[in-house]
Each structure stands twice: as structure tokens, then as C-alpha cells.
Amino acid sequence: MKKLILKNWRDIKARKAQFGALIILVALGISSYVSFVSAYLNLSASTEYAYEKLKFAHFSTKVISAPKRVVDKIQAIPGVEAVEGRLIIDTGLYISDGEQVKARVISIPPDQHPEVNDLLIEGGSYLKGKAKDVCLLEKHYADEREIELGDTLKPLVDGEKKEVIVEGIVVNPEYFNAVIRKAEIPSPGELAIIFMTQSEVERMFQKSPSYNDISVLLDKGANREEVIEKVEDILDPYLVIETVKREDQPSNFSIQEEIKQNQSMAYTMPFVILFVASISLFIALSRVVQSQRGEIGLAKALGYRNWQVLLHYLLFSLFIAFWGSVIGFALGTYFAKEIVELYTDIMGIPFLKHQLHLELIIGATSMSAIACILAGILPAYASARMRPATAMRADPNIALAKGRVPLIERAVTKILPISLTFRIPIRNVFRARRRSFYTVVGIAFALLLTTSTWAMLDSTNYLLDSMFYEVENWDMVAGFSQNFSHR
Amino acid sequence: MVKPLSKTGITTDNIVVLEGACKNYQMGEILIKALCDVDLEVKRGEFLVVLGPSGSGKTTLLNLLGGIDTPTSGRIIIEGVDISRFSQKRLTLLRREKIGFIFQFFNLIPTLTARENVEFAIELASRDRSPPETDAIALLKMVGLEERSDHFPYQLSGGEQQRVAIARALAKDPVLILGDEPTGTLDFKTGKLVYKAMKELNEIEGKTFVIVTHNAIIGQVADRVIHLHDGQIARQEIIENPISPEEIIW
Ligand SMILES: Nc1ncnc2c1ncn2[C@@H]1O[C@H](COP(=O)(O)OP(=O)(O)O)[C@@H](O)[C@H]1O
Ligand SMILES: [Mg+2]
DSSP: OHHHHHHHHHHHHHTHHHHHHHHHHHHHHHHHHHHHHHHHHHHHHHHHHHHHHTTOOSEEEEEEEEOTTHHHHHHTSTTEEEEEEEOEEEEEEEEETTEEEEEEEEEEOSSSOOSSSOOEEEEEOOOOSSOOSEEEEEHHHHHHHTOOTTOEEEEEETTEEOOEEEEEEEEOGGGSSOOSSTTOOOOGGGEEEEEEEHHHHHHHTTOOSOEEEEEEEEOTTOOHHHHHHHHHHHHGGGOEEEEEEGGGSHHHHHHHHHHHHHHHHHTTHHHHHHHHHHHHHHHHHHHHHHHTHHHHHHHHHHTOOHHHHHHHHHHHHHHHHHHHHHHHHHHHHHHHHHHHHHHHHHHTOOOOOOOOOHHHHHHHHHHHHHHHHHHHHHHHHHHHHOOHHHHTSSOHHHHHOOSSOOHHHHHHHHHSOOOHHHHHHHHHHHHSHHHHHHHHHHHHHHHHHHHHHHHHHHHHHHHHHIIIIIITOOSOOOOOOHHHHHO | OOOHHHHHTOOSOEEEEEEEEEEEEEETTEEEEEEEEEEEEEETTOEEEEEOOTTSSHHHHHHHHTTSSOOSEEEEEETTEEOTTOOHHHHHHHHHHHEEEEOSSSOSOTTSOHHHHHHHHHTTSOTTTSOTTOOHHHHHHHTTOGGGTTOOGGGSOHHHHHHHHHHHHHTTOOSEEEEESTTTTSOHHHHHHHHHHHHHHHHHSOOOEEEEESOGGGGGGSSEEEEEETTEEEEEEEOSSOOOGGGOOO
């Protein structure tokens, strides 16, 4: 067997380019699988981890105005781990005469971090209880507008400019994706999330001591629906507007959508690529077996067993499967890292969970092995089945020839007198019908792959164009605080 | 020149016996009778040449002798064992153990060197049967090619390639060496060298050869010549004084 394996190796070297191309094809399939799945897994893990660390609320109930004591009542409900009452006020932020952006002011407790929807301090420090006219600014806006510690923001209160100094830059789990409406496309420089102490918000916006948002973090295993019901009962006298569950929370909703998209890509793209790869491999190996009929006959005449010949030709597949999955896995892990970094960076997810998933290694190798073995088994079996006497009978193409001029050729040549130069390729197409069929399928899938990628790019461009030039085709928007919009 | 040695090497012991061997091929509607009712005995130590025009059934006969193919009817007995009903698996093992082949085409694996091509066969030999000196280099030396052992087939001439094939046929220390037009693609000078190598192995090592060819001149080097016509043995000739391949006038 040693020399048979040496022959494998030499044959591969003699067809470097072909084998290289096949390995790359398999590697692409595998890497797309690995990168999408592990991006999906790592993105989920990073998000989940960040949510856990930063105590992202399981739900928030919005009311017109509730007294502060409701918090203690809600805290007493079984299954509630923590409650945070807040004032959330949407207003405008003055940039310059003629330019103004949306701002959302959120109250936080002084001196200590909130129990729910915690803030991660990226720069500066948390707000002191006695400090006046200071705030914490959400990172997306700060980054986009290049706002630094000590800069002044000018929120509008009933049309009047106020001034607050930025004491810290923060990340908040409700605004990993800086949006305030579900399915909104984030535009980081257009929305400022500003955190100020409860008393400062009350003072600045002339509110009585009260909350208009109650956010709840649940115990593990608590029944959320039951808790929501009880919370809404308690808040009923204060006019409940809505309860937003975690999965509907605008930022989280769009993150989950992204993750889902990754997941669906993970289960389509790789299969299409691997399918193309295995068809190409099938064609290539069939040709190898065809061209080595004589060698197969010789090996058998010398006394090599059928399984040895079968294994010899299957080894080509296994070689491609092995390197395809090794390279594919390495590339995929690299791409996954880039994808997750890009996402966590864009979304401002502050933690990056990047781990190797054993199930992915197993998945990738078995996918690659299955695709390659399926592609290789038929040609290998054909080689093993050949009788040595027939295998060595002169020209292999004689075996292919059906000795008939195909109908289409007869029809075409009736109408057009085609020269022999054109007749022979046409005839070959019909002689090796199976090969022709697989070539057609292979090309079709290759086209499918390229066109679907282009189509995806096109439709995204179209979507963005119609979004910004047709649907949201305004140059300026007048923003009112929540109070106005509800009256 | 007379070479009496070759005669004395022949024994009365039969290596292969064909009894009423027939081989038919069905090609669609037509039944081709490639070989018909052939009786033949090959003696140990013999150098037998089968002569016949193209299509007379020479390759078919050789395939039956070597267990590459099975007869449609009749018996093939190799060293006393009837192989005509052997399964493919048993035939494979038989070829591996007992037969050495030299073909006209497709003789060497193009991606293996001369030595590796010989080793390709050595690796198949079961340990107890192969002689201790079955080392690829030693075998190549026997055909005068030890210096070319690391060359690939494309670096060798046609005659050299066939001599490598002879060395490989010897690798398993077979009881019978079969050659199908082994010099068919060679010019006469190289052809002579190939025959010289085979004759020497026959005379010195006592190896049994069955060579099929359409070239009647080759009959002069044989101990016995079988004439094949339309799948049947037309006549046989005993060559009293086989000549040495060098003396052949092509
Ligand atoms: N596998 C096969 N299928 C059909 N016909 C065959 C096959 N092998 C040989 N024949 C036919 O049998 C006859 C003898 O062939 P062969 O033994 O190859 O002749 P030779 O070697 O003397 O030229 C020829 O007519 C050939 O066409
Ligand atoms: Mg022949």
C-alpha cells in the first residue's frame, strides 16, 4: 500500500493547480460555515454576557407618572431581582443655530450604579449626588461627534437651551445599538443618550419626584408573564402606556435580527458552496479515474485488491477534505473574529466572547468529509469495479462512444453546415452525458452563488436608497419631547 | 548458434493447462468467439511463443492463462488447481502470488520511478514466497538498469521501460511470466534487448515465459511456437535449436 499512497501524493503534485483549486473551493465552503456559525455563536455569547454583566432589564413598563414608592412594592413581588425607576425624557439637543439632534435624557441614581440597566464607564467617572449640571454621555454619540470629558451639551427644555458638562462616557445595554424605535436604522450622530441624576432631571425639566419608566430584572426561573401582570396591576392607577419586553426592546431587537441573519446565512451559503465544490470534485475525480484506466488495470493485474484501488481513489477526496477543512477552519475562525469584532464595535457591545467551539470543528470536518466522500465515492467505486482486462483495453473513449451521431447534431447540421471543428465538441457533450450534466449543474450553482451575492448587494443598496431618498426624504425634522407628542 | 541449455531447462511438469477453453464476448446482438476450444500445456522452464495475427485471440488467451479473465467454458488449471470458477477475489490473490505480467501499453505507473514501479509489485508479495534478494535494485540490475532506478518512465526509452516492466514482473518471484506483445511498440534493436533480457532469465533463472506476438520472427527464439488463428490453435512447432535474440534478423 505504501507505493499506492506514494502514487496518490505524486498524482496530486502532478495536478497541483487542480487540487489546489478544489481545496480552495472546499475551504471556502467550510470557512463560510465556520465564520457564520461561530460569528453567530460568539455574537450571541458576547451579547448575552454583556446583558448579564450590565443587568439588562427583562422588561420595562412605561407610565405617565408614578410616585417613587411603587418601586418598593414591585421589589416585593416574588421573582423580581431588582427594580429601577427612571424618568426618561425625549427632547432636542442644540448643536448650533439651525442644527439640532434628538436627545433622550435618562435619570440614574446618584453615587451608585443603577440596579437594572447598569452603565459601563468608558471614560470619566460616575455622577456624584451633589454635582449640578453634569451628565454622562452614551458612547456612540460621543464617538461620532468627538465629544470629550468636560465638553458642554445643550439640551433643550421647552425650547430653552440648558448647559450640562460631560463627566463620563458610558455604555448602556439598552443602547448597544443606538436606536429608540424598533427597526430603526441607527445614525449615531443623530441621537444623544444623556444620563443625569434623578434630582437633576426633576429640577431641569420641572418634574415632581416621580418615574415614568419602571425597569425590572428577574430572578432566574421567574415567570415573566406573571410578574408583568403584577407590575401592571401596581402601576395601573398611574396610567400604563406599554410594557416593552426584552425581545421587543429596540436595540436588542435589531441585534437579535442581525444574529438571526447570520444564522440563516450559516445554514445556506456553505451548503451552496460545498455543493458546487463536490460537483467539481466529482467531475475532476471521474476524469482522473478515466485517464488512469490503464493504471487501474495494471494494479489489478498485479494483484491489488478492489478495496485497495477504491481506497486509492478515495484518498484523493480525503486529502481534499482534510486540507479543505483545515484551511477552511483557520480562515473561518479568522473571518468570524473579524465579523464579531466589527459587530461588537459597531453596536458597542463592550465584551467580546471569542471561543473555539468543539461542535464547529466536528461540524466542519464532517461536512467537508461528507461532501468530498460523496463526490469521490462514485468515481472510486467505478475504478474498483473495473475488470483488469477491460480496463487495459486500449482507448478508454471507445467505451464511452455510443456509436451514434446525436439527434441534435444531425438536426443542426441539416440546417447549418457546421464544420468538424464545431461538431466534435458538440458530439463530446452528448457522448459523456453524465459529465455534461454535472458540468451544467456546477456552472449553474457557480452562477447562482455570484448572482445571489450581487443581488444581495444590489438590494441592500436599493433599500438604503429608497429609505433615505424616498421614505425618509426630509432635510430637517422638528423634534418634540414626549409630553408634546402625547397631548 | 545452438543453445542446448534452454532445452535442458524444460521439465515435464505442467504449470498451466488449458482444457477446451472458450471465451465469448457478447457485443449487443453479436456473439464474438474470441477463443474456441483451446487445449494447451505450458511446461515449467519453457519459453513459449504464441503467434497470431491481430484479433486472433492472443490477448484473450493470455488473460485466461494469467487469471485476468475467466473462460466462458472449459478449464484452466494452474499448478494443479482449477481456477476457471474462481471468484474475482481469489483470482486477484492468484495473480498476486503466481503470475508476472508484461504488457504492451500502460506498463509503468508514470508518476513512480523505475525502482518505485518495481516496489509497487514487491509490496504485494507475501513474505514467505518472495526470495530474500527481491530488492528492487537487485531486480533492476538483472535487466541492466540499476543506474536508472531513480528515473521516471518519461525519462526512459521504450526498451528501458519494458525492461523495468520485466524486473517488476519478476518481483513477486512468479511461477509464470506472461508477455503481451512486450516489444510491440519498440524498434527492433531495443526489441532485441528486451528479448535478450527475457531469454537470459529463462535460461539462467529457469523462469517460465509465455509471450504472445504477431511477429513471426520472434518464434525463432522460442522452445515452442503455438499458432493461433481465429481463436483456435492452428498448429504447434517445436523449435529444436532456438537462436539467441541477438541473432534475430528483424
Ligand atoms: N472485452 C471485449 N469485448 C468484446 N470483444 C472483445 C473483447 N476483448 C476481445 N474482443 C474481441 O475478441 C477478439 C480477440 O481479441 P484479442 O484477444 O484482443 O486479439 P489479439 O490480442 O490477438 O489482437 C477480437 O475480435 C476482439 O475484438
Ligand atoms: Mg492483443
